[in-house]
Amino acid sequence: MSAPGNLFEGIDAGAREEVFERLVAQSGVLIERIVSTGQASPEGFWYDDPRDEWVVLLAGAAELEFEAQRGTRQRLKPGDHVHIRAHCRHRVAWTDPQAPTVWLAVYFSA
Incomplete structure (x- = not known):
């Protein structure tokens, strides 16, 4: 067992x-x-991971954009989660500049 931690500390x-x-x-x-x-x-940059990714927003706010739906942003608030399939090109279009946005991301084999 590893030492316990807190996702909101540090x-x-x-x-x-x-x-x-x-x-x-x-x-x-x-x-x-x-x-x-x-x-x-960055503008024009797209994540293209060979693994699946499941991400949950724990604090703050963010907007994701998916290449297949260019021009449409998915707004995330605390508690929202999304499963991003392998090679689904996406980018972080915006995060809240007023308060830290905390994500928990889980990557696993497709």
Whole structure:
């Protein structure tokens, strides 16, 4: 058993970059905490991961955009979650610049 942690501790609300913290990595599964403080994916950039991703927004607010539905954004609030299939090209279009946006992402084999 590893030491217990808290997903809301140690957050730098003034961070200039998104922070990715690996929480668990084993047997084809990766779980990480992501903290965004107003960051978004660069224009024209699309994530294209070979793994499935399940992500839940724990705090803050964000908007995702999917290449297949370009021009349409999916707004996320705390508690919202989405399953992103492998190679589903997507980007973070916006995160709240006023308060940290905390995500929990789970990556697993497609």
